[in-house]
Structures are given as structure tokens and as C-alpha cells.
Amino acid sequence: MNGSFLLTLIWAVPFLTALISLPVDRDDHRRIKKISLAGNLINLLLVIGLTFAFISAEAEHPAAAGAKLSQFHFTGKTVWLQMLNIEYNIGVDAISVLMMLLTAIVIFCGVLASWNVEKQAKEFFVLLNVLVAGVYGVFISLDLFTFFVFYEIAVLPMYLLIGLWGTGRKEYSAMKLTLMLVAGSAFIFAGILGLYFESGVNSFDIQKLAQATFPTEFQYWAFPIIFLGFGVLGAIFPFHTWSPDGHASAPTAVSMLHAGVLMKLGGYGCLRVGMYLLPEGANMWMSFFLVLVTINVLYGAFGAIKQTDLKYITAYSSVSHCGMVLFGFTALTFAGIKGGVLQMISHGLMTALFFCLIGMIYGRTHTRTVSEMGGLMKVMPFLSVAYVIVGLAGLGLPGLSGFVAEANVFVGAFANPAPLYRFCTVLAVLSIVVTAVYVLRAVNGLVNGPISDHYKTLTDASLIEKIPVTILLFCLFAMGILPGWIVELVNGAVHPIYNNLMR
Amino acid sequence: MKLLLPDILLVLLAALIMGYDLYRGKVNLTSTAPFHFAWLGLCAIFVVLLRLPYDQTVLYPGGYLVSGTSLLFKQVFVLSALFTVLLSGSYFTPGGNKRGTLRHRSEFLTIILLCTFGMFTVVSATDLLTLFIGIELSAIPLYILSGFYKEDALSLEASTKYMMMGAISTALMLFGMSFLYGAAGSVTFEALAKFCAANPDEPLLRLGVLFVLAAIGFKLTVFPFHMWAPDVYDGAPTPVTAFISVSSKAVAVAFLLALLYGPLAALHSQLQPVILILAAATMTVGNLGALKQERLRRFMAYSSIAQAGYIIMAFSGAADLARSSIIFYLFVYAASNYAIFFILAAIGRDGDEQRSGLQGLGKNNPVLAAVLMLTAFSLAGIPPLAGFMGKFFLFAAAAKQGYYAMVVFAALNSTVSLYYYLLLVKEAYIIEPETERKPLALDGVQFISLVLLTAAMLLAGILPSISGGILAVAG
Numbered sequence: 001m002n003g004s005f006l007l008t009l010i011w012a013v014p015f016l017t018a019l020i021s022l023p024v025d026r027d028d029h030r031r032i033k034k035i036s037l038a039g040n041l042i043n044l045l046l047v048i049g050l051t052f053a054f055i056s057a058e059a060e061h062p063a064a065a066g067a068k069l070s071q072f073h074f075t076g077k078t079v080w081l082q083m084l085n086i087e088y089n090i091g092v093d094a095i096s097v098l099m100m101l102l103t104a105i106v107i108f109c110g111v112l113a114s115w116n117v118e119k120q121a122k123e124f125f126v127l128l129n130v131l132v133a134g135v136y137g138v139f140i141s142l143d144l145f146t147f148f149v150f151y152e153i154a155v156l157p158m159y160l161l162i163g164l165w166g167t168g169r170k171e172y173s174a175m176k177l178t179l180m181l182v183a184g185s186a187f188i189f190a191g192i193l194g195l196y197f198e199s200g201v202n203s204f205d206i207q208k209l210a211q212a213t214f215p216t217e218f219q220y221w222a223f224p225i226i227f228l229g230f231g232v233l234g235a236i237f238p239f240h241t242w243s244p245d246g247h248a249s250a251p252t253a254v255s256m257l258h259a260g261v262l263m264k265l266g267g268y269g270c271l272r273v274g275m276y277l278l279p280e281g282a283n284m285w286m287s288f289f290l291v292l293v294t295i296n297v298l299y300g301a302f303g304a305i306k307q308t309d310l311k312y313i314t315a316y317s318s319v320s321h322c323g324m325v326l327f328g329f330t331a332l333t334f335a336g337i338k339g340g341v342l343q344m345i346s347h348g349l350m351t352a353l354f355f356c357l358i359g360m361i362y363g364r365t366h367t368r369t370v371s372e373m374g375g376l377m378k379v380m381p382f383l384s385v386a387y388v389i390v391g392l393a394g395l396g397l398p399g400l401s402g403f404v405a406e407a408n409v410f411v412g413a414f415a416n417p418a419p420l421y422r423f424c425t426v427l428a429v430l431s432i433v434v435t436a437v438y439v440l441r442a443v444n445g446l447v448n449g450p451i452s453d454h455y456k457t458l459t460d461a462s463l464i465e466k467i468p469v470t471i472l473l474f475c476l477f478a479m480g481i482l483p484g485w486i487v488e489l490v491n492g493a494v495h496p497i498y499n500n501l502m503r
Numbered sequence: 504m505k506l507l508l509p510d511i512l513l514v515l516l517a518a519l520i521m522g523y524d525l526y527r528g529k530v531n532l533t534s535t536a537p538f539h540f541a542w543l544g545l546c547a548i549f550v551v552l553l554r555l556p557y558d559q560t561v562l563y564p565g566g567y568l569v570s571g572t573s574l575l576f577k578q579v580f581v582l583s584a585l586f587t588v589l590l591s592g593s594y595f596t597p598g599g600n601k602r603g604t605l606r607h608r609s610e611f612l613t614i615i616l617l618c619t620f621g622m623f624t625v626v627s628a629t630d631l632l633t634l635f636i637g638i639e640l641s642a643i644p645l646y647i648l649s650g651f652y653k654e655d656a657l658s659l660e661a662s663t664k665y666m667m668m669g670a671i672s673t674a675l676m677l678f679g680m681s682f683l684y685g686a687a688g689s690v691t692f693e694a695l696a697k698f699c700a701a702n703p704d705e706p707l708l709r710l711g712v713l714f715v716l717a718a719i720g721f722k723l724t725v726f727p728f729h730m731w732a733p734d735v736y737d738g739a740p741t742p743v744t745a746f747i748s749v750s751s752k753a754v755a756v757a758f759l760l761a762l763l764y765g766p767l768a769a770l771h772s773q774l775q776p777v778i779l780i781l782a783a784a785t786m787t788v789g790n791l792g793a794l795k796q797e798r799l800r801r802f803m804a805y806s807s808i809a810q811a812g813y814i815i816m817a818f819s820g821a822a823d824l825a826r827s828s829i830i831f832y833l834f835v836y837a838a839s840n841y842a843i844f845f846i847l848a849a850i851g852r853d854g855d856e857q858r859s860g861l862q863g864l865g866k867n868n869p870v871l872a873a874v875l876m877l878t879a880f881s882l883a884g885i886p887p888l889a890g891f892m893g894k895f896f897l898f899a900a901a902a903k904q905g906y907y908a909m910v911v912f913a914a915l916n917s918t919v920s921l922y923y924y925l926l927l928v929k930e931a932y933i934i935e936p937e938t939e940r941k942p943l944a945l946d947g948v949q950f951i952s953l954v955l956l957t958a959a960m961l962l963a964g965i966l967p968s969i970s971g972g973i974l975a976v977a978g
Contacts, residue, residue: 081968082968120865149886152885152891159925160928171929175929178925179921182918185918186915186918189910193910196899197902197905221907
């Protein structure tokens, strides 16, 4: 199959899935869920196929060691709008492929985890699939305009998904999340227009723009607005406030997808658009952003200690862990950027599993407050064990995915000799201790201790709930024990970005 | 002569409808025949317009110009008139609207058509006098139309207020034009352009431009001349509100395009800072004003003030990009606005045209709710809808001049607007109505119109190249 066609197919499948479920009878929930599951299963297989094809393509055409230009495979382009040279221009490098793989796994598990959605199931799955189509679209776009269009498609359905199917202060959270993210897009939008008009190449093509030299004063103002614009979605301090409310209010699958994948769009954009296209600006501004993301890492961790609601704990830990993604990027070392990318994948899997488990536990206990639970190990051993494992992944236990990523991030950051970097790295490493505190406290409160009477009749996970948990656990272990092939792939993609930054 | 066919047909159509009414006498006030004449005629004129060549510029004796740009504007005007006619259908039907039934359908239609002819004159003018006559021809009918609920105090108030404001604007415009004439010694665009190019620093010119801009600011609801809009939009019958919000704004835009990139082109660089300040103030005032509005017509007034702000921003751009982006945006804006007003007409049958009237729409009529959501997103400028493409071009026009700070400001403004457009979506989907709502059914005309408008919003957003005409001709 033609590579670029495969890429188009990958975002078209969820979109078609959404279209196909439109004419289905509103009350036939099972059929709607089955269509959605089938669509995303097909897509999972397509993405796995893409990953293998990509590995062999990479083996056939290895990138030159000193290359400053990212090497994309399966490229293809069609003119979309002549007037401003807007193209539908697609292609993938290792980072995009791995992020697509993550997306496919998380959404597949997400559909299974939302098997119990009964309220307006049709609208729920239609919106979910549209959102996923947008996410895939972002990862394959090599044209900034197309990129932006998909980016917005991925952000907007969130409003209804949280507002309609959420819990707690859902309307407030949904509005806050949407407006903050769209305000971020406003900056990105101006930045993209700037890139177009200042480059002199009159194109939105990322590869062409990477070769253009931008005036220093342009980079000086454009880099921070682009980095911050994407950073909002990556929950950069002080624009992280949408994240705890949003994730806590969202329904299970949406939390999984949002924390697992959507927040990574922010990091991906920072890397692909901000740092890759504006290297000079990155060098000028990075120590400023380093301070911000160090606050992120620490503040998220300390914030999580204070929380009593499981979802809030996980949401704050996401702020901390997503901070680590950007922390790796701001380190401006090879290992740091690599670590950031690995952390995107690791955190995606981990937080998806966290939210998945919390959703299932909440479905049984009808509370998310840690102090009201206890002894769940006795009645739901499967879910409890899974929760313990993912907790350990969260605090970076070797053998699980978190360790691989965090080790790279911190080693990379420490490798930058500037005193400020050393200082911030030491501070950020401390967050691991804090993480251990909140993770272990939550685990302890949840699974140990006496069980209250009204929980004694609760049941363990059903088969359909065990599938997503097992898949995600498997991925956590796989990445922790055999990180070699992923690291190899990421190396190939990070080299050109790093070389470009150091030119 | 071929190029004048639309103008001629339009006048004949107006005469036909007026004549039909006279011929039939008073016997049949409820007859729907004029309605059918009007929409069929307008469709025919639109088809004629589409078939005319864009690449010819012909100057008819007496200074009547037909060019690609003017043909595109005529398309906007004809489409706008067509949808107003279609929208007015349920307002003339007894029981079609809770606020009351409009009467005298033929008069209504004739006035709409004659007003549209006035707009045709504006885009064909080559001298200040024709321009002025065109603007007046298009303005005076609107004063009558806004008072078309003849027993409704709000409607009459709207009409009076609109007329007063319009009179002031007319006075200012004539005053300004007299300065321009005094400076250049002629009213033709040609002579004016020559004079401006030779003496760009002439104080008389600046004074004249200032007054003319202020006058057109009324029509375009530019801050600080926007105050009348909420009251007039709210008081006028909904079809008239829709017509004012689209056609009247489009004609003001045409007027500005004709002047700023025509005779006053030499002053453009001096005017850019003024344009940017006005744009920033207008969009901010519109967006902040819309936040608290419960009454949807008022809400649309503020929303369209904000939209005018984005359009004005593009006037800071270079001629080609500004012209094509602004005309493209007018089409997009017209489609989105009419979609909202058709939804208003649908909920206005049994309920109030208020935001709370939308409650339960998601369950009551999922298709209409989906259209509302798409329209709201289009107005807010969310891809892949037409509104996004339109805004993208407008912003690009400003960005090309290096006004990035303005682009950021406008984009943030558009985030604020997303808030209140999302309130509509929230009302339709999330909030449960307190009392059970009657099932909401669309009549055939409303259904077909909404399908057409939604298709236009999606197509112009996803495949903007199909409107290649607009983007290429004007550019």
C-alpha cells in the first residue's frame, strides 16, 4: 500500500467511524459501541502495520549522522488552496509514528473503558472519534496550516465531551479547558502566520521552513509565543490550571485520551514547530522556560500531595509528569530531548491506565475520595494490583516505562553544564521523592486497611474491563523492559532536531 | 448591456411585485404569490450573476462601473435578499411566529428589492455623488423595514432610532464629501485619486476623510458609532434584522473598499494606524457586549459588531489580499448569520427568541442543534468551518503588513467570542429545560435554507478553492 495513502487512511478511519454511526438508531447503544470498537481496532492494526513499515523504511534509508533536516517517510502532498500555498502535506518521522501508536492504543482501550456509557451514547462516540481523527491528523501533518486545522479539531469536541458526560463542576471545567486551550491556539495562529510571511519562502511546509533563516528579532518574539501557545496544552506553569479541573470532571475515556494523548500534542508542537523551526529563539529563551517547567514539575507533585480525590491526584501528577516532558526539551541536550519524547510515550500509557482504573473503581464505589476507601484489595484484586503497578511506574521504578524516560530526562538535563540547569535539575529530581509520597499514600489508602461494610459486595473487573487494563499494563512493562527499539527510533528522529538547534 | 442585466432584472422584479399587489387590490393580503415571485426572481438574478464574466471591467456612460469586484458584491446582496425573503416566509404566515404576524407582504418584498438595488448602485459608483445616492437608496428602505411591526412599540422605537442615527450619518457623509470636493475640485474618483496622489498631506482631505469614515462607521457599526445596533436589531422584525446585519454591513464594506483602495489609496498608509485602532476597539466592544446578552437578536447585534471589527482589521492590508479576504469573509459571514436567524425563526414559532429558548434542542431536534453548533463554531472561527478560513484570510492580510500584535489581539478576541458562542451550544445540549418543550419542527423553506447554508459553511471551510472565483478575481 502507498505509504501516504496509509497515513490518510489512519485519520480517515475514525472520521468515517463517526459518520457511519450517525444513521444508527439512537437507542441501539450496543451497535454504536461495536462500530466504534471495530473502527478503532482496524486503526490500531493499521498503526501497528505503519510502525513496522516505518522501521523497515528507516532501516533502508538511515538518516545521515549530521543531518539538520528531519527525515520523513511516506510523504505525499496535494495543493489545498493555491492562493497562500496551503498544502495537504503529510509524512511521519519516528516521533510521530510512536505518538500515533500511543494514540491508537489509548483510544482502543478508551472505547472499551467507556462500554458502560448509557447517556446519549451516539453523540459520545461520534465526538470521541472526531477528536481522535484530529489527533492523528496533527501527527501526520507537515504543513503548518493543516497542522493547525487538525489541532483545533482535536481540541474543540472536548467541550461537549466534558460538559455533557462529565461529573462534578463539568460545565465550568469544560469552558475553562476549552477557552484556555483556544487562547493558546490564538498565539500559535499568529506565530504560524509570522513563520509564513517572515520566512520568504511563502510556504507552510515544515521542511521548507526549517531550511529558511528567520531574522533574529523575529525569532526573539515568535519563539516564546509559539512555545507558550503549545505549552498551554502541555500544561506549562502558569497555564496549567485547566488541567486538574478538566481531567477531574471528564468522563473516563476522555480523561484517558486527554491526559494520555492530547497533552502530548502540546509537547509535540513545542518540539516540531517551536524548537525545530526557530532554533535561535529556542536558545535565547530556554533558560526562562526551564524555570517555568521546573516549577511545573515540583508544583504538580506538591499539588498532588494535597489532593484527596483520586482524579485530582492523577491530574496534578500529570502536570508534574508533563512538565518533565518539557523539562527534557528545555535541557537542550540530546539526551534531554530524547528523554522528553520517551516521557511523552511513557506518561501517555501510564496516565491512561491511571484514569482507566480510577473510572472503574469509581463506577463501583461511587466515590473518588481516598479516605472513604480502603481494603479494596480484598474485593477487587485485579484492579488493585493494576493500580499498584501503575503507581510504581509513576514513581519511576526500574523495569517499568517511567524509569526509562525519567532517567533520560534527568541525565540529559544534568548534562547541560550551565549552573542554572544543574540547579534546576537537582530541584526537579527531588520531585521523584514527592511523587513517591503521593503515589504510595493513595495506593495505601485504596488497597490496604479495613474494608467498610458497604464495599464488601463489590465485584472485580469484568472481562471487558480487564482487556484495556491488560493491554496498557503490557505496554508499560514492554517499554520498561525492552526500551531498545523505541530508543533507537527516537534517536533517529531527535538527531536532526538537535543538530539544527546546535548549528 | 449584458453586464447590466442583473440590475435591470432586479428593478423589473420589484416593479412586478408592486404591480401585482396594485392589480389584485386589497382583496388578498395573505396571498403568497409575491413571495414566490420574489425568491424565484432572486434565484434567477443570482444565476445570471454567476454566468457573467469576472474579468471584464466596463464603464457605462454616466459613470456606472461593472467589474469583477462589483459582481461579487452583487452576489452577496442578491443572496442576502434571497435569504431574507425566505426567512420572512414564516413571519407573514399567521401563527408562524409568537411575536406577531407581519402584514403587507408585497410592500415588504418590494422594499427589500429596491434597497438591494441601492446597494448595486454603491458598488457600481465611480463618483462621490453616485456613491452617496446609492448609500441613501439602501439606507432609507431599512428605516421603514425596521418599523414593520406597526403596532409594536419596540419595532417603532427601533425604526425611529435607526432613522435618527442614519440622518446624522448622512449629514456627516455629505459634510465630509464637500471637503473632498472642495479639495479636489471634482467628485469623480479619478480626479480625487489624482489629487490624493499629488497632495497626500492636504489637511482638507484629512478632514473630509475623517467625516466620511465616521459616517460609514455608523453603517458598519464601528466603535464608537455602534450604539444603535443592539436596539435596532432587537426591535426590528427578525428578517429585517438579518438583512441589516448582512446587507447593510456588506454595503458599508463595499463603500470602504471602493474608497480606500480607489481614490484614497494614496492616504492608505496614513490611515492604517487609525484602522487598526478602530478595529481593535470595535471587536473588543462587540465581544464584551455579547457576553451578557440573553435576547438573541441583541446578542447577534454585538456578535456582528465584533465581526465588523475583524473585517476592518483586514483594511490595513494591501489591496489584493484585503479585497479578496474581505469579500470571502462577507460570504462566510452571511451564511453563518442567516443560519442563526433561521434557527431563531424556528424557535420563535412557539417560544421567545431568547437564549433559553434553545434549551433541550439537542434532544428535541438533533439536526437543528447540530446546525446551531456548526454555525456557532463557524462564527467563532473554528476549523474546518468557513468562519475559520475567512478569519484566516483576514488575519493574513494584517499579518502580511507585519501587524502581528494586532493578529494576536484579534485572535484572543476571537477566543472571547468562542465563550459566548459556546454558551449557545451549552444551552442547546447541556442545560435541561425546566418545562417540557414542544417538539420543534421546521417548515420546508426553513429546512432547505438551513441545509444550503450549512453546506455552504462546510464547503467554504473544507474546500475554499471552490470559491476560486472570489479569491482569484478580487485578488
